[in-house]
Amino acid sequence: MRARDLLRPRPEGLYCPPGDFFIDPIRPVARALITHGHSDHARSGHASVLATQETLDIMAIRYGDGFAGATQAMRLAETIELSGVKVTFHPAGHVLGSAQIAVEHEGTRIVASGDYKRRADPTCLPFVPIRCDVFITEATFGLPVFRHPPDGDEIGRLLRSVRQFPERAHLIGAYALGKAQRVMRLLRDFGYGEPIYIHGALARLSEYYESRGIALGPLLPGTVEQGAKGTFAGAVVVGPPSAFADRWARRFPDPVAGFASGWMRIRQRARQRGVELPLIISDHSDWDELTETIRDTGAGEVWVTHGREEALVRWCELNGIAARPLHLVGYEDEGD
Amino acid sequence: MDRFAELLDRLVLTPSRNGKLTLLKDYFRDVPDPDRGLALAAITGDLAIAAVKPAMLRMLVTERIDPVLFGYSYDYVGDLAETVSLVWPESEPHRRRNSTLSLADVVERLQTASRSDGPSVLASLLDQASIPARFAIIKLVTGGLRIGVSARLAKQALADFGGVDVAEVEELWHGLAPPYEGLFAWLEGRAPKPEQSARALFRPVMLSHPVEDNDLARLDPADYVAEWKWDGIRVQAVSLGGTRRLYSRTGDDVSGAFPDLVDAMDFDAALDGELLVGRPPDWTGSFSDLQQRLNRKSVSPKMRERYPAFVRCYDLLQQGAEDLRPLPFTERRQRLEDFVGLLDPARFDLSPTIDFDSWNELEALRTSPPHPIIEGVMIKRRDSAYVAGRPKGPWFKWKRDPYTIDAVLMYAQRGHGKRSSYYSDYTFGVWTGPPEEGELVPVGKAYFGFTDEELKQIDKYVRDNTVERFGPVRSVRADAGKGLVLEIAFEGLNRSQRHRSGVAMRFPRISRLRWDKPPYEADRLETLTAMLDE
Numbered sequence: 001m002r003a004r005d006l007l008r009p010r011p012e013g014l015y016c017p018p019g020d021f022f023i024d025p026i027r028p029v030a031r032a033l034i035t036h037g038h039s040d041h042a043r044s045g046h047a048s049v050l051a052t053q054e055t056l057d058i059m060a061i062r063y064g065d066g067f068a069g070a071t072q073a074m075r076l077a078e079t080i081e082l083s084g085v086k087v088t089f090h091p092a093g094h095v096l097g098s099a100q101i102a103v104e105h106e107g108t109r110i111v112a113s114g115d116y117k118r119r120a121d122p123t124c125l126p127f128v129p130i131r132c133d134v135f136i137t138e139a140t141f142g143l144p145v146f147r148h149p150p151d152g153d154e155i156g157r158l159l160r161s162v163r164q165f166p167e168r169a170h171l172i173g174a175y176a177l178g179k180a181q182r183v184m185r186l187l188r189d190f191g192y193g194e195p196i197y198i199h200g201a202l203a204r205l206s207e208y209y210e211s212r213g214i215a216l217g218p219l220l221p222g223t224v225e226q227g228a229k230g231t232f233a234g235a236v237v238v239g240p241p242s243a244f245a246d247r248w249a250r251r252f253p254d255p256v257a258g259f260a261s262g263w264m265r266i267r268q269r270a271r272q273r274g275v276e277l278p279l280i281i282s283d284h285s286d287w288d289e290l291t292e293t294i295r296d297t298g299a300g301e302v303w304v305t306h307g308r309e310e311a312l313v314r315w316c317e318l319n320g321i322a323a324r325p326l327h328l329v330g331y332e333d334e335g336d
Numbered sequence: 337m338d339r340f341a342e343l344l345d346r347l348v349l350t351p352s353r354n355g356k357l358t359l360l361k362d363y364f365r366d367v368p369d370p371d372r373g374l375a376l377a378a379i380t381g382d383l384a385i386a387a388v389k390p391a392m393l394r395m396l397v398t399e400r401i402d403p404v405l406f407g408y409s410y411d412y413v414g415d416l417a418e419t420v421s422l423v424w425p426e427s428e429p430h431r432r433r434n435s436t437l438s439l440a441d442v443v444e445r446l447q448t449a450s451r452s453d454g455p456s457v458l459a460s461l462l463d464q465a466s467i468p469a470r471f472a473i474i475k476l477v478t479g480g481l482r483i484g485v486s487a488r489l490a491k492q493a494l495a496d497f498g499g500v501d502v503a504e505v506e507e508l509w510h511g512l513a514p515p516y517e518g519l520f521a522w523l524e525g526r527a528p529k530p531e532q533s534a535r536a537l538f539r540p541v542m543l544s545h546p547v548e549d550n551d552l553a554r555l556d557p558a559d560y561v562a563e564w565k566w567d568g569i570r571v572q573a574v575s576l577g578g579t580r581r582l583y584s585r586t587g588d589d590v591s592g593a594f595p596d597l598v599d600a601m602d603f604d605a606a607l608d609g610e611l612l613v614g615r616p617p618d619w620t621g622s623f624s625d626l627q628q629r630l631n632r633k634s635v636s637p638k639m640r641e642r643y644p645a646f647v648r649c650y651d652l653l654q655q656g657a658e659d660l661r662p663l664p665f666t667e668r669r670q671r672l673e674d675f676v677g678l679l680d681p682a683r684f685d686l687s688p689t690i691d692f693d694s695w696n697e698l699e700a701l702r703t704s705p706p707h708p709i710i711e712g713v714m715i716k717r718r719d720s721a722y723v724a725g726r727p728k729g730p731w732f733k734w735k736r737d738p739y740t741i742d743a744v745l746m747y748a749q750r751g752h753g754k755r756s757s758y759y760s761d762y763t764f765g766v767w768t769g770p771p772e773e774g775e776l777v778p779v780g781k782a783y784f785g786f787t788d789e790e791l792k793q794i795d796k797y798v799r800d801n802t803v804e805r806f807g808p809v810r811s812v813r814a815d816a817g818k819g820l821v822l823e824i825a826f827e828g829l830n831r832s833q834r835h836r837s838g839v840a841m842r843f844p845r846i847s848r849l850r851w852d853k854p855p856y857e858a859d860r861l862e863t864l865t866a867m868l869d870e
């Protein structure tokens with residue numbers, strides 16, 4: 001079967017005609033396969049949703065229990081058939097519960113990676129490369145300038161700054177699902193034992209991570225009731241990036257504004273946002289991980305979705321791999 | 337090298353002065369010689385490294401990565417040094433000689449490279465360095481770190497680090513050379529203060545306090561001498577033992593931009609005065625005129641002819657071998673008057689003193705000075721010695737009242753640090769065009785002058801009246817009927833080709849919030865341009 005007959009872009013999202021399902025559709029559809037819980041990939045209102053148990057739980061936390069007509073939990077590496085099309089979920093290493101979706105029919109296998117990264121992350125299962133004919137890759141950081149440093153360097157810089165400015169609060173902007181928990185967990189792994197103060201938007205998701213066995217250590221709400229301004233001196237506070245531009249941030253003494261994101265690789269991005277302590281910690285693959293993964297899958301053809309398609313397509317051309325941009329719309333960079 | 341790179345990255349993103357001082361101090365404490373001294377020299381602009389042209393850098397990188405991919409990358413990042421530091425291929429681990437490339441290694445290899453092997457030395461350094469270190473190396477070779485740290489701030493950090501007065505560091509500075517090991521040894525208490533080896537050293541300047549409301553009532557006019565405060569640049573002209581130096585008030589050597597003046601320094605003394613342009617006594621140029629001569633690497637003869645520089649002398653600090661600074665002001669003044677009489681009158685004249693009997697009389701003179709280039713009066717105690725810094729009591733400055741206009745708030749930008757959750761930087765405009773269909777044209781930006789309470793009020797106003805958002809900037813509703821009028825105080829106005837309004841304010845700040853005033857009553861651009869023509 002020709003690959004483009006197995007999966008093709010439609011306005012609602014990536015569609016599989018023989019299996020009659022969509023992957024990460026941006027509009028309500030009859031049957032949706034969801035790669036992970038970030039809101040641009042996991043939307044509410046589908047008649048039925050197929051996803052990992054964690055992704056379903058996360059969607060329920062974010063949208064409420066009635067987020068879909070029916071749900072079905074997929075176990076990783078277990079294959080099911082949908083109208084004769086074989087579907088298998090494999091870990092993507094992006095956030096808790098994230099999966100790539102392998103779709104196979106009449107001898108053709110396509111892997112839709114969703115969002116993924118290759119480096120170790122203590123809050124989710126590692127990415128597994130799957131051999132395939134066509135690999136659909138994201139390209140959020142699809143430029144050779146994006147090269148994420150080791151997490152330890154970044155957390156080390158944060159901890160150094162906390163020691164250097166004990167009279168100030170360190171506010172770390174991090175997306176509420178995935179990045180925030182990863183940053184907190186990394187702080188623990190690097191020996192930070194103090195309570196971490198969190199914004200309300202992180203509370204339920206962090207509790208959920210804890211319930212799945214990812215220990216985050218003592219977390220306290222970053223509320224004024226926690227004490228006068230002095231309490232937050234020397235503290236690490238984690239919240240969604242938008243909160244730090246908001247009145248919410250005023251309770252902290254002379255804060256050091258941090259932001260944990262792959263975008264922080266570019267100084268101008270940090271400067272524009274008024275970030276004083278950029279932490280280059282990303283849940284997406286950097287350039288080297290993207291190109292390495294394309295090689296690992298052995299795919300003869302690559303389709304590039306959201307991000308900077310043109311550079312990755314160019315790299316594929318230079319390396320003798322057929323490639324084209326898919327021009328899917330509606331995906332932001334929420335995860336970073 | 338990584339530690340230096342981290343320092344640069346943190347300094348450039350740290351807005352507060354105290355934060356920068358802490359970063360520098362900790363660096364001086366943690367990093368051994370000679371790296372810390374070389375870093376200091378890099379920051380103060382005293383590190384000599386042969387420059388590499390951007391075109392060369394681009395050639396080196398496109399030999400290593402696909403030019404199309406480089407093009408996409410450069411378009412996205414927008415900064416050549418940063419793009420190259422990021423896309424430079426990681427070398428195999430075995431090719432890195434060691435992972436602890438020091439700043440001293442880098443500087444030594446760059447300084448000893450011949451012109452022809454400069455590019456290959458640079459490339460091999462980049463091969464060995466981490467990404468942040470590559471960026472720092474490229475900044476070193478392309479000149480200009482641009483990290484928002486002045487030499488003055490670096491000296492303050494040294495003073496804080498050693499627990500000494502910054503004047504002591506400034507006084508020594510021009511006799512020292514990188515990597516400043518003697519200086520650090522002294523600051524750490526391991527060695528005596530370095531000898532003042534250089535000639536024509538800078539003498540830390542004496543500064544004044546502004547006159548506050550009740551200051552003068554307690555002072556006897558008879559104890560004080562007054563003179564005009566000229567609106568130029570405070571300088572120190574030192575010519576001793578055959579060495580001539582013109583220093584800014586923070587001890588930066590600015591001789592290079594004023595060869596005409598330096599030529600005339602054929603004396604053996606240290607003078608304190610105001611740098612101005614013009615032909616005394618007939619013509620004293622404005623601050624805008626003076627600006628034509630500032631920050632230039634070379635000065636054309638035409639420029640020297642059109643804007644000749646001279647010093648209007650305030651004080652005499654040293655004459656021959658004699659240090660006059662401990663003498664009372666009146667005695668120094670007498671010596672100054674005798675001395676200036678011997679100098680080239682086109683290059684050095686005397687700042688006249690003002691006769692007055694009462695503070696009221698001086699107040700009248702202050703508010704209507706005889707010359708537009710006067711920005712107020714200086715009041716100096718007759719018995720005051722010349723001491724470094726800003727002692728309270730002996731000298732006061734009593735400035736002319738600032739100009740004010742009423743302008744309308746147009747854009748607000750989020751602040752930094754403590755103010756990062758507030759819209760605290762304000763762009764304001766005045767009306768232009770026919771009254772019925774007038775539009776606002778931005779004339780300046782201010783970020784202080786208001787109380788914390790007023791900041792909260794303006795912040796709320798901005799959030800409630802946002803029309804558009806561009807990243808950290810919000811455009812605020814501002815039309816004839818609705819808008820916030822700000823009374824802006826400023827010290828002067830320059831012509832500007834960079835601003836659409838054609839004017840640039842000096843030292844603008846918000847003096848009052850005019851919640852009561854409708855926007856259509858705010859000032860018009862003509863009011864400002866008329867001030868230019870005065």
